Each structure stands twice: as C-alpha cells, then as structure tokens.
Amino acid sequence: MEDLIKLHLYKYSDEVTEIVEGAQKESKIEAKVGVIAKTWDDLPFTFVEKGDTYELGALDVIIENVESQSLEIMTMLAQKEVEEFKESVSKWQKTLKTVESVIEIWVKVQKNWARLNPIFLQSEDIRGQLPDDTKRFEKVDIEWKDLMRDAVENPQVVEACLAEGREELLNGFWSDIESCEKALISFLEEKKKQFPRFYFLSNQSLLDILSNGNIPTKVDEEISNCFDGLKNLEFPKEGPQPYRKATGMYSKEGAEFVPFNTDFICQGAVENYLSELELKMQNTLKEILEDAKEATEEWDLSKPRHMWLDDYNAQVALLATQIVWTEETQRAFEELENGGSESAMKDYLQVTKNRISSLIERVRTDLSFELRTKIITIITIDVHERDVVEQFVQWKIQDSQAFAWLRQLRFYMETKQKEPKKLCQPRICDWSTWYNYEYVGNCGRLVITPLTDRCYITLTQALNLSMGGAPAGPAGTGKTETTKDLGRALGL
Numbered sequence: 001m002e003d004l005i006k007l008h009l010y011k012y013s014d015e016v017t018e019i020v021e022g023a024q025k026e027s028k029i030e031a032k033v034g035v036i037a038k039t040w041d042d043l044p045f046t047f048v049e050k051g052d053t054y055e056l057g058a059l060d061v062i063i064e065n066v067e068s069q070s071l072e073i074m075t076m077l078a079q080k081e082v083e084e085f086k087e088s089v090s091k092w093q094k095t096l097k098t099v100e101s102v103i104e105i106w107v108k109v110q111k112n113w114a115r116l117n118p119i120f121l122q123s124e125d126i127r128g129q130l131p132d133d134t135k136r137f138e139k140v141d142i143e144w145k146d147l148m149r150d151a152v153e154n155p156q157v158v159e160a161c162l163a164e165g166r167e168e169l170l171n172g173f174w175s176d177i178e179s180c181e182k183a184l185i186s187f188l189e190e191k192k193k194q195f196p197r198f199y200f201l202s203n204q205s206l207l208d209i210l211s212n213g214n215i216p217t218k219v220d221e222e223i224s225n226c227f228d229g230l231k232n233l234e235f236p237k238e239g240p241q242p243y244r245k246a247t248g249m250y251s252k253e254g255a256e257f258v259p260f261n262t263d264f265i266c267q268g269a270v271e272n273y274l275s276e277l278e279l280k281m282q283n284t285l286k287e288i289l290e291d292a293k294e295a296t297e298e299w300d301l302s303k304p305r306h307m308w309l310d311d312y313n314a315q316v317a318l319l320a321t322q323i324v325w326t327e328e329t330q331r332a333f334e335e336l337e338n339g340g341s342e343s344a345m346k347d348y349l350q351v352t353k354n355r356i357s358s359l360i361e362r363v364r365t366d367l368s369f370e371l372r373t374k375i376i377t378i379i380t381i382d383v384h385e386r387d388v389v390e391q392f393v394q395w396k397i398q399d400s401q402a403f404a405w406l407r408q409l410r411f412y413m414e415t416k417q418k419e420p421k422k423l424c425q426p427r428i429c430d431w432s433t434w435y436n437y438e439y440v441g442n443c444g445r446l447v448i449t450p451l452t453d454r455c456y457i458t459l460t461q462a463l464n465l466s467m468g469g470a471p472a473g474p475a476g477t478g479k480t481e482t483t484k485d486l487g488r489a490l491g492l
Contacts, residue, residue, distance in 0.1 A: 045155045069092075098161060113177065116180060188203060227278075246265075252441045260280060292312045314441070315441070319411065353386060377444050
C-alpha cells in the first residue's frame, strides 16, 4: 500500500481509470470467449431414427445459441479492448457463421430428401417417367445416408459442421435435389394438362395420387378434391387387392349413393382412369335422367311426384322436375296463344300449388336426412317456379316470347349432334348451353330471389359474349354462393 501511495497515482486518476476499465473489459471478453468455447464443446446434435437412416432432431437450442453468441461476438469486435483476443474472437465468428450456413443447408436438404424419397424410390410410375432424375436421386440417397451415419458417430455440432468437405457435399445434394424437383414440377405440369382437375390439388396431394396411382383405394382418398360433389367411390371388397372395381359414388354429404350404370374398372395411368371416371359419371347421370323423365309421365297416374323422387338421386330428381315445369309452362302458353283454354295458366298454377302441398305433407313425416334434404331442395325451387307462374297469371302474360318468361332459367330436352339420346339444354334469355352432368351431390340449393335472377342473367350473358363475370357488392350478401348455385344448376 505504501508503495502505491509513493507512486502518487492520484495525480494520474484519469489514465489509471482508463487502464482499469480496459482491463475489466478485456477480462469480460476473455470470460465470454471461454463460455462460448465451453458451450460448443458440450453441445451435440440430436438424431431421430427413420427407417434405415437418421434425421436431425430438434435444433432450437443450437440455433438459439448461434444467434445469441453471434451477436455477442459482433459486440466484442466493436470494442477496442478486443485486440488481445481478436484472433480467437474472429475464429469463433467464422466458426459460428459456418455452423449457421451448414445447419441451414442441412435442414433444407433433409426436408426435401424426406419429401422426395417416397416419390423417386417407391413410385413406379414416376421412376419410369423420370429415369435420369431417379438415378440422380438414388445417388443422393446413398450419400445422404452415409453422411448421416458419420454425423451420428461424431454428433458434436462444431465438429459435424466443420468436417472437411461437409458444406460442399450438402450444397451438392441441394443442387441435385433442385434438379430433381424441377424435373418433377415439369412432370406434374404434364399430368395436369392431361387431367386439368389436377390443377385443383396442391403439388403434395397430386404427388400422393401419382405415387399411389396403381392403388385406386388410395387415390380415392383424394378424389373429393378433384370432383366437387363427390366424396368417394364404392369399392366392393372382392378379389385380390388392390381393389379396382367401383360400383358407384357417394356425395360429399355422405348419405347419398348413386350406382353406376355398369361397373367401373380403375386401370392404367391414374390421369387416364380419372378422365374415364368423369365420363362414367356423366353417362350415368344421363341415363338416370332419361329414366326419371320417362317416369314423370306417371305423376298424375300411378306414382305421384312426392313418391317418384324416392327412386332418383337429388340432382336428377330436381332437374327432371325443372324440365317438366318448363314443358308444362310452355304448354300452358301454347294453349293461351292457340285459343285453347283461357284459364290454362291459372289451372297450371293450381297444379304447382298442389304438388308443393304434397311435398310439404311428406317432409313433415319421419324421413332420413338424405331424403329430407332432397325434398327441401325441390320445395325451394318449386316455390320459385310457383311464384313465376303466379306472376304470369297476375300480369295476364299470354305470350311465350315475353321477357318475364325468357329471363327464367329453363330446361329443355333437345337432340344433340352425334348423341343417340336427347340431352338437357338450359336456356336463359338468348343464351343456351348443354347441361354438363357433373355430379353435384345432395347439397341443397339457394332460395331464388329477384336479385338472383338478375345475377343469373348477367353472368350467362357474359358467357354469351365469351366474357367473364363477377358479382360486386358488400361482404356476406351471397355473391360467391349465387355464382356457385348457378354452376350447380348447369351441372358444372
């Protein structure tokens, strides 16, 4: 103490303070570098066993340490007192930067390897279509498994990331995997062109379908994403697996089942048999509609409408009802125009009211969910049709060319070129199209209001001009649902 006093340090207080503070900061830097070194000496990767290889486990702690200690090193390098330890601090800065970049590419490679593995190694269709990329991926797969075995034997993070050639090897994997992905995307695009409904699917769902194309029951799990009203097909558990024979289809609501006119066999490339399924669906509905339309002749005889509808699926029962309404309304106009019964339209109004009353009586009884939904749907459209006929009576409209009639969505059975049987043709104003016979299920329909009528006219006239249309208005007013309902009405 006496010696310190003799130095008269109090005369140099500023210089002494600066030296002491510098020494304290150097001590802190030295301590932090020691903590960083100890942290990484004790920090290993964790691995999860997957099949015949391993995958990186949780990386949260490692990434947190990399980020926090990288910030600490940047702070240290900004201080002038770091000069004594600059070499070791700079070395750790470079090490952590390498660890961060290696982990980033490692995780990317692992994620994409795991996603592409079942596609290139298990899907015979894709292996046959992309042989060069399959070989490239097989090479990556072998080398990836070797790399993971080495990492499991030496799990310490810094050693694993700084191993000679590791970052270059992982970048090579990533480059090869990107090449495989580009080829795969081009392949998927070709499949989408062959079966456009694949555009409705995510790439992952499409890959699931393609990789299981030879197992129709697996494809069936994704089929509802391709067909709006279809939930799945019925595959009888007969014969050897995989089951390929489908006998019918279920609606999205799950309750309605529509049998195919003949059994449908799922064979060949998946995009081909799904295209054939689309045709099968349409042909089945065409035949059912033809039978239903013929059976409507019995409505006023042995089988009234409210009992007739039990024999047909909701879509066909409603469509046949709309066709009959169009024909009967047209017939009433013809009687008025040709000097027949002056009360033809009034008489037909009473017929529509009686038919609605019969449905109301039945819907009050104990019915299944499927049948109740079907009847309510028909009543919904029936009420609109009754209101239209009532309007004709009140306004004394007697001309079938009156706009009040032409603006309605009407359904006719007409002959189409190259078709052996008559098909349904919807018309509204001067626009017409052929009914598409897309199965829409037993989903119900919207109440038709004057605004709905105007939307229908506007949208169909846009189609007539080869243009698009989009209803505009406040949120929640039914713009989207009205557009979808028009699509259902046209069998789209």
